[in-house]
Amino acid sequence: MMTDRPQWEESMGLAEGSTQITLTCSKKEREMWSKEAAKEGFSSRSKYLYILIQEARAYRQHGVFADRSSEERIEELEAQVEAMKRRLENEQGKPRFRKELSDPEYIELFLEETYKTLPEILQEVVECGVLDNRVRKEIESGLYVMAGKDQVEYEPGWGWKLTTENTED
Incomplete structure (x- = not known):
């Protein structure tokens, strides 16, 4: 059977429609990639690198690597989810909120491990609906x-x- 592929590609056992590329890196990186490939269960370093490249393309295409604002947006969304959970629990009548706004257990619901200004805390209290x-x-x-x-x-x-x-x- 004749193909248009060079003889050396056929002798390397490459799949039909594929070709070889050359990647230059340090020996240290090459060893690191080989260890990672073995650890991840890949039969070859090439297959491992190919999968990594495909994953990186997908991440880049969907904006994950666009900039650091993605991380900030994720944090914002997580905070919104927490506020929505509190609001939902309040609307469902769960006895989560006490009668006094100054109750430390109530105030803790709006605090996190990051700093928040008083206006930010007040905004969350208002948004959760308990004041309605x-x-x-x-x-x-x-x-x-x-x-x-x-x-x-x-x-x-x-x-x-x-x-x-x-x-x-």
């Missing part, structure tokens, strides 16, 4: 009382505002 039950009902009640006295008015889609007679003072 405390604040929303009181504010709504106050707004309805004020509306009953014609001090404020409500417009669907716009919200609440002071009435014109209250703003002319």
Whole structure:
């Protein structure tokens, strides 16, 4: 059977459609790659390096190696997941939150091993929804009382505002 492949490729036992490339590296790296290939169960260093190259292409293609902001984004997403878990547990009525906001066990829910500013902590407390039950009902009640006295008015889609007679003072 005749092929268009050079004779030396056929004598090396290369698969049809494949070719040999030359990679230059230090002897130390070559030994390290050989050990890694054996440890990972590859029959040859070439197969091991080929798989590594394919994995690197996939990572690069999907932006993992784009820059260090990927790591930061992962941390942001993990923090959001934790906040969502807390919010879900609160909405499902689990007795996770105590009555006092100053309770150390409650505050610990919003702290991590990294520093957070007070505004960041407050934002997470607000986002978790626990304050809705405390604040929303009181504010709504106050707004309805004020509306009953014609001090404020409500417009669907716009919200609440002071009435014109209250703003002319």
